[in-house]
Amino acid sequence: MSLVIDARGLRKEFTVRVKAGRLRRERRSVVAVDGVDLRIERGEMLGYIGPNGAGKSTTLKMLTGVLTPSAGQARVCGLLPVPQRARLARGIGVVFGQRSQLWWDLPLRDSFDLLRHVYRVPAAEHAARLRRCRGLLDLDGFLDIPVRQLSLGQRMRGELTAALLHGPQVLFLDEPTIGLDVVSKQAVRGFLAELGRAGDTTLVLTTHDLADIERLCHRLVVIDHGRVVHDGTIAELHRRYGSRRLVVAELDAALVTPLTLPGAPLQRVEADGRRLVYALESAGVAEVVAGLAGLTTLRDLSILEPDIEDVVARLYRTPARSG
């Protein structure tokens, strides 16, 4: 395995002007990314997540050469992103969920053809890749429609194709499923999963939709306040932040006082007291059931596996620490 992305101590500071009186404005420095280290091997699928303003997109923009880091260094595909941006552009693909990289007034087919010339891809290679994307992403129905008239789901399929037509080694995806309906989301995920399984493209995915991460990424990097707070597998994240299984007990009638069980704190009471949710700490499922069965009639019982959203939400709420 070889390193495709090697970032050390990446830091980005922005200067913002803040009103400090009727006419006076003060310059203030805001640290968006604060010493991020990232090493990504060829073929890896990495989830890069964090709350709004954590520095995800800024990191991506530094890795792609769009933003100049204030400190630190990075190599992507063996190149320095900012000084060698034009060369690097041929080796990477980028999809922004919130921006279009296609030409608004051109039909998709023309956009793709223009990209062939922009990236100087030989015609046969371009045709082969486009043929495969057309098949896999079912583009044929709207290839001749101007991009401005496409639905979001159609446009995103076009964006994915556009990002892959020059055969990039690394594909950066910045919230590729934002705003998509469930079906389109699943389809994009399926396509990316298949791309990742082939193993020759490295995927870096930032998203707020953790289902994207669960479906696609083995490795997860969590960033908060510009610092990496977790770098490991999703299972490691659960272990590290003490994710707990939940026992949901549906009762026939509400208890006067919800039962407190040792080793299984009551998480929440729902449905007018007829649904109790306990988190399993030291207690086992059997102890919770036994405790409840002694007091009331259980109508139903279910056990929920740890939810990544829950873990990540707790992680976001905790003060930043170095990982």
Add this chain to the structure above:
Amino acid sequence: MAWLRMEGSEVGSVAATVASHTDSNVILWFRTFNAICRSGFRRHATYRQAALAGVVTNTVFGFLRCYVLLAVAGAAGTAGGYDRAQLVTFVWVGQGLLAVVLLWGWTDLADRIRTGDIAGDLLRPVHPVTSYLATDLGRAGYAVLARMLPPILVGPLFFDVHLPARWPTVPLFVGSVVLAVVLCFACRFLVNATAYWLQDVRGPMVLWTLGSGVLAGLYFPLRFLPEEIQRVLWFGTPFPSLLQTPLDVLVERDPPATQAGLVALQAGWVVLLLAGCRLVQRRAERRLVVQGG
């Protein structure tokens, strides 16, 4: 998942590194430039109703300007060294040229800087100045057909026009128009690029609109001004090279040597301002803040 049809590891073969080329870099560069030009032509050709509205407006204003300048020429029949036919040609070709060099109304770059979409431009392996220039040349090509030809054809139906008497005037005029387009693009790029620092470009845009209209010779031929001011304008600003020079070349206002000299001066401005665009772009990228996510 109606549109997704998985076929084993087929997606994997989508990705591969770009193959090496046998053609020289210069040829490939020209191919890329040409492809972007053609796309610029196609992109603007989609807005036919806007082109029609523009042509009607330019033609109506052509009549207005023409009558005003002919009134200035009066009974003597000359003004600022132009005779009546030269003034007519100056106005009608100028009305067409206005949309070709596109003095006003271009905020594409500023808009993309403001919204952060400029990131997409920076992620392509073509320098943004080159890419925007090629697109603009394509746009200008379409404007020659859709916006310049109609006023040029309408003018002679109602007025006596000046036709070039010297054959080198025609190629010199064509060259001068191309230089004017590139120069005007460079000016617009620089005005738009202030968005990297200011975010809101309305101020610079108003200054540019006022300045270019007056100083490029649109409102009145700059030859009406005293010679000292003309010299300052030609050598000190790029504005006369945007409209006045190509029109002066076409109406043969000056002897051949001066004609060629004016076009050479235009070329000098083009080199200077394109270098300025690259410099500004480089400095801007160093302090770039991409807005929103």
